[in-house]
Each structure stands twice: as structure tokens, then as C-alpha cells.
Amino acid sequence: MKSTPAEQNMTESLEQPRLVVHLIHQLDAGGFENGLINLIRNMPPERYRHAIVCLKDYSDFESQLQPRGVEIISLNKREGKDFGHYLRMFKALRALQPDLIHTRNLSGLEGQLVAALAGVKLRVHGEHGRDMFDLYGKRLKYQLLRRLLRPLIGHFIAVSADLEHWLIDNVGAEPQRVSQIANGVDSIQFHPRLGPPAAVGPAGFMQDNAFVIGSVGRMVDVKNHATLVEAFLRLIASPHPSHQRLRLLIVGDGPARAECVDMLTRAGASHRAWLPGERGDIPQMLRAMDLFVLPSLAEGSSNTILEAMATGLPVVATAVGGNTELVKPGFTGILVPPKSPELMAAAIADYCRIPEMGGRHGMRARSQVIAHHSLPAMARGYMAVYDALTNASPCTAAQEKRA
Incomplete structure (x- = not known):
């Protein structure tokens, strides 16, 4: 029935x-x-x-x-x-x-x-x-x-x-x-900054013309933040005047954080870097950055890259796993081999010296996220x-x- x-x-x-x-x-x-x-x-x-x-x-x-x-x-x-x-x-x-x-x-x-x-x-x-x-x-x-x-x-x-x-x-x-x-990714929560960057970090960290290199993620071996720190130290040791604007912001916590802090301290660069540990205000932290860098040894499909792209940031990332599908070289960012601090430093230097390139790549990155993610x-x-x-x-x- x-x-x-x-x-x-x-x-x-x-x-x-x-x-x-x-x-x-x-x-x-x-x-x-x-x-x-x-x-x-x-x-x-x-x-x-x-x-x-x-x-x-x-x-x-x-x-x-x-x-x-x-x-x-x-x-x-x-x-x-x-x-x-x-x-x-x-x-x-x-x-x-x-x-x-x-x-x-x-x-x-x-x-x-x-x-x-x-x-x-x-x-x-x-x-x-x-x-x-x-x-x-x-x-x-x-x-x-x-x-x-x-x-x-x-x-x-x-x-x-x-x-x-x-x-x-x-x-x-x-x-x-x-x-x-x-x-x-939530492209409403993660959006480009609408004005000057917020003055984040301890006193003296940010300056009016600072160029902030940023990364977000657990500070564990596979994320390989030490390579980013080494690239940063290479850049600020060079005589190029634009490199004096550089600041490093790594958000996250984990066993590798102490090693990175120690590297910066030994190089006398602690005042130009801020590693605040785990934070609950990641969208605001990303909007304080000018360039996002992911130095991982392996990745599936990085949510932090997508969040950075939605924020309108250009991305420098290692050419591993799903990074090669998210970052379009010369269009939304630059890919470098893993464990290559010299090539990572060169990629970062390009964005620092040619700020208009970062603006173009960041706008394209956000458009890509809205269309496909x-x-x-x-x-x-x-x-x-x-x-x-x-x-x-x-x-x-x-x-x-x-x-």
C-alpha cells in the first residue's frame, strides 16, 4: 500500500x-x-x-x-x-x-x-x-x-x-x-587591509616604511621556519638600503620556535623580528604583513596560503605538494625549492625592492581565491x-x- x-x-x-x-x-x-x-x-x-x-x-x-x-x-x-x-x-x-x-x-x-x-x-x-x-x-x-x-x-x-x-x-x-x-577560505573574514598597516608588535618593531615578511603556522620541523629566518638574516646583512626596512613576523607556536628565536638573538636581530606564539587574531596579523612566506618541506593544500591570498598578499612558498597548485609563479607569487635560503631571500628581495609587483600579485591572488576556493x-x-x-x-x- x-x-x-x-x-x-x-x-x-x-x-x-x-x-x-x-x-x-x-x-x-x-x-x-x-x-x-x-x-x-x-x-x-x-x-x-x-x-x-x-x-x-x-x-x-x-x-x-x-x-x-x-x-x-x-x-x-x-x-x-x-x-x-x-x-x-x-x-x-x-x-x-x-x-x-x-x-x-x-x-x-x-x-x-x-x-x-x-x-x-x-x-x-x-x-x-x-x-x-x-x-x-x-x-x-x-x-x-x-x-x-x-x-x-x-x-x-x-x-x-x-x-x-x-x-x-x-x-x-x-x-x-x-x-x-x-x-x-572565508574571503569576508580574510580581506585586504583598508588603510595603513596596524602597529603590531612590541615598541620599535614597526616603522612607517616597514616591509613585513610574515608566516603563520605551527612551528614544527615540517614547516621549516628556520629557512625563513636564515633568508631574513641574509637580507638584513646585505648593504642594499631597502633591506633595512625589513621586519619578520612569524605567528604560531611549537618546538621549532625556540630555535628560531635563538637564531635571531645570536644574529643581533631580535628587535627586527616578532614571534608572538599562538594568536587568535590571524586575520589582523595577516593584514599587518606585506608578503606571506611558507617555507614548508611538505604540504597538502595550505589553508594559511589561501588565507594570505584572500588577504591580498603575494606569496613566496616552497615548490612542494599543493603549493604548486595554489601559487602561480610570476602571477600571484614565487615558488622556490625547499631548504634554499638563498633563493628564498632573492624572492623576498624582489617584493621588497619592487612594491608595485606585490600589489599586482596580491590582487590576483585574492581574485583566484574568490573564484576557486x-x-x-x-x-x-x-x-x-x-x-x-x-x-x-x-x-x-x-x-x-x-x-
């Missing part, structure tokens, strides 16, 4: 949005974490609900997600081998009973097996970048792990073409089960993957028709 329209409407109203669990290493300050928050904020709540399971812990993101009713669970995984966290993960997934789990990067990969054992039938895995200990994704034991768990994964998501090709060519994922979805476009990409796996429930189809 067919349902009446009234009965169909009642069924639709009773059916809850599907629950997606995002399994990540840690919810802390960083581009990857901001990307997840932006994704949740830009997905319609009537389509999908969300929960976040952190292998380690989380910081103050709970307040940002509270209006969305997002539950955040910490598994408190200890350093090294902690087999107990697998049991805690299993229990959390059994309690949540999600429709779909979305794991990310190598640290979350084993969650695919735990999810399968916990009865989660729909499983997605995303690759956002590689770690310091496996920069090119070729380490044998991790290759074996990825290939072993590959049959459990319903669909892969890569944030760059580089990672998409690697998943297909090295991991053996079927091309039709891999989607490349570009990261998105909007948050709604990113959310639509993820929803297409989720919808394909969940087969778009009758409730979802009806809501789409009404919209």
Missing part, C-alpha cells in the same frame, strides 16, 4: 539528519582544524549532523561549535603505543552510532578498521598532507598499512592533485573512488561524497526539492 502525502510528510519530519563522525588527531589551532570547523559551519544542519572524535585532545573549539550541537570526544591517546585507545574509540563509535565516519591522514587511518568492527558501514578517508617522517608517502610500513586497509574505505578525498595522484598511483585506490576537493564550494564537494555514499535519503531528496 502506498503512503499518503500526509504520511510521507510525517516520515520526513521524523527522520533525523545523518550523523557524520570526524576522526582526527587533535583539535587545536591550525589550518587543518580551521578547515574542519569551516566545513561543519557551511554544511546545512538539516542534511548532516556532526561529531568530532580526537585521538588526543581538543582546545577551546567547543564554544565555536556549540551552536551546531557538535559533540567533541577526546580519546586521550598517550604518546607511543596505546592499545587502550582502540577500545575507547570502539566504545565511542558504538555509543554514537554514526551513519558515516570520516577519518583523516595517517594518524586516523587505523580508525577505519575500528569503525568497521563497530558496525559503521559508510567510511571516508581524507588525505590533507604528509608528516615529517614520511614526506613523500613512500615509507614501506605505512604503504603496507594503507594498502591493507584500502578495501575498508568507501571513498577517498584528497585536498590537492598531488595527493590524488599519490592515492591512485602509490596506494592503489580506484580512480572512481577518489575525489579532489579544494580547501575553502569559496567555503560553499568546498562544502558542496564534501556533501556530494557523503550523499553518494548515503544514497540521498528520501528526507534529503525532499528537502533539496523544496530548496
Whole structure:
């Protein structure tokens, strides 16, 4: 017997949005974490609900997600081998009973097996970048792990073409089960400065004609901030008069911060650099910069590059991973080889000596972000993957028709 329209409407109203669990290493300050928050904020709540399971812990993101009713669970995984966290993960997934789990990067990969054992039938895995200990994704034991768990994964998501090709060519994922979805950025929050740069930093750091070289990100080995510091020290040691305007601003915290501070102190350049640690006002920090530099050894698709481009900044970045897809040499920025402080210094010097070039490249960079890296476009990409796996429930189809 067919349902009446009234009965169909009642069924639709009773059916809850599907629950997606995002399994990540840690919810802390960083581009990857901001990307997840932006994704949740830009997905319609009537389509999908969300929960976040952190292998380690989380910081103050709970307040940002509270209006969305997002539950955040910490598994408190200890350093090294902690087999107990697998049991805690299993229990959390059994309690949540999600429709779909979305794991990310190598640290979350084993969650695919735990999810399968916990009865989660729909499983997605995303690759956002590689770690310091496996920069090119070729380490044998991790290759074996990825290939072993590959049959459990319903669909892969890569944030760059580089990672998409690697998943297909090295991991053996079927091309039709891999989607490349570009990261998105809030081009309203991250906008060009509307007047003179703000006087940030301690007294004496900024001058009227200062040219601020900036970078944002966790200060860990893979981000390689020491190369940027070395390039900066080379420039201010040169006799060129324009280099006396240079200032260095690195926003972020981590184990490499002390090394960079020590390099600057030993060179007697502390008064020309500011490393404030972690900050909550990244848009304002970016608007204090004249040039953004990312010296990473490896990248997936850098959210900080996108935020800098949205702010109207030219970008000097290393020619690794997804950087080569975001930065257009001679058009929006300059690419240099990793661990090449002399070439990085030369690229920075070009922008310092030819300020109009930075203005042109920065305007083009913002236009590129608006055209290709909007948050709604990113959310639509993820929803297409989720919808394909969940087969778009009758409730979802009806809501789409009404919209």
C-alpha cells in the first residue's frame, strides 16, 4: 500500500539528519582544524549532523561549535603505543552510532578498521598532507598499512592533485573512488587591509616604511621556519638600503620556535623580528604583513596560503605538494625549492625592492581565491561524497526539492 502525502510528510519530519563522525588527531589551532570547523559551519544542519572524535585532545573549539550541537570526544591517546585507545574509540563509535565516519591522514587511518568492527558501514578517508617522517608517502610500513586497509574505505578525498595522484598511483585506490576537493577560505573574514598597516608588535618593531615578511603556522620541523629566518638574516646583512626596512613576523607556536628565536638573538636581530606564539587574531596579523612566506618541506593544500591570498598578499612558498597548485609563479607569487635560503631571500628581495609587483600579485591572488576556493564550494564537494555514499535519503531528496 502506498503512503499518503500526509504520511510521507510525517516520515520526513521524523527522520533525523545523518550523523557524520570526524576522526582526527587533535583539535587545536591550525589550518587543518580551521578547515574542519569551516566545513561543519557551511554544511546545512538539516542534511548532516556532526561529531568530532580526537585521538588526543581538543582546545577551546567547543564554544565555536556549540551552536551546531557538535559533540567533541577526546580519546586521550598517550604518546607511543596505546592499545587502550582502540577500545575507547570502539566504545565511542558504538555509543554514537554514526551513519558515516570520516577519518583523516595517517594518524586516523587505523580508525577505519575500528569503525568497521563497530558496525559503521559508510567510511571516508581524507588525505590533507604528509608528516615529517614520511614526506613523500613512500615509507614501506605505512604503504603496507594503507594498502591493507584500502578495501575498508568507501571513498577517498584528497585536498590537492598531488595527493590524488599519490592515492591512485602509490596506494592503489580506484580512480572512481577518489575525489579532489579544494580547501575553502572565508574571503569576508580574510580581506585586504583598508588603510595603513596596524602597529603590531612590541615598541620599535614597526616603522612607517616597514616591509613585513610574515608566516603563520605551527612551528614544527615540517614547516621549516628556520629557512625563513636564515633568508631574513641574509637580507638584513646585505648593504642594499631597502633591506633595512625589513621586519619578520612569524605567528604560531611549537618546538621549532625556540630555535628560531635563538637564531635571531645570536644574529643581533631580535628587535627586527616578532614571534608572538599562538594568536587568535590571524586575520589582523595577516593584514599587518606585506608578503606571506611558507617555507614548508611538505604540504597538502595550505589553508594559511589561501588565507594570505584572500588577504591580498603575494606569496613566496616552497615548490612542494599543493603549493604548486595554489601559487602561480610570476602571477600571484614565487615558488622556490625547499631548504634554499638563498633563493628564498632573492624572492623576498624582489617584493621588497619592487612594491608595485606585490600589489599586482596580491590582487590576483585574492581574485583566484574568490573564484576557486569559496567555503560553499568546498562544502558542496564534501556533501556530494557523503550523499553518494548515503544514497540521498528520501528526507534529503525532499528537502533539496523544496530548496
